[in-house]
Amino acid sequence: MAASEYTTLTPVLSGKESDSGSLDCFICECCNVQYAPAKAPPPGDCPVCADERQFVKPGGQAWTTLSKLSGSHRNSFLRMEPHIMAIGTEPKSGIGQWRCW
Ligand SMILES: [Zn+2]
16 A cells, blocks of 8 residues: 555544544554554554655564553653753653653
């Protein structure tokens, strides 16, 4: 499938659990983008990682879910400056990005 075929996938920014017990939000293990609740992982590669500027790991596309990550990872907050905070996931997940605000 071409990357353009995945444009209907909607990344979500919140980590809320799905409304239905049978749905889960799948997360790309490479870039950590989370997608809308579904019964199964998105087909094919993650659209972000399938972009020519990104990459899919040599082992191929891998997916996880927020519920799986919550058992082994936690979010940490770090004060960078008096008015700048950062949030990141530990241990590192995906590319290990931190967000500042
Ligand atoms: Zn990805």
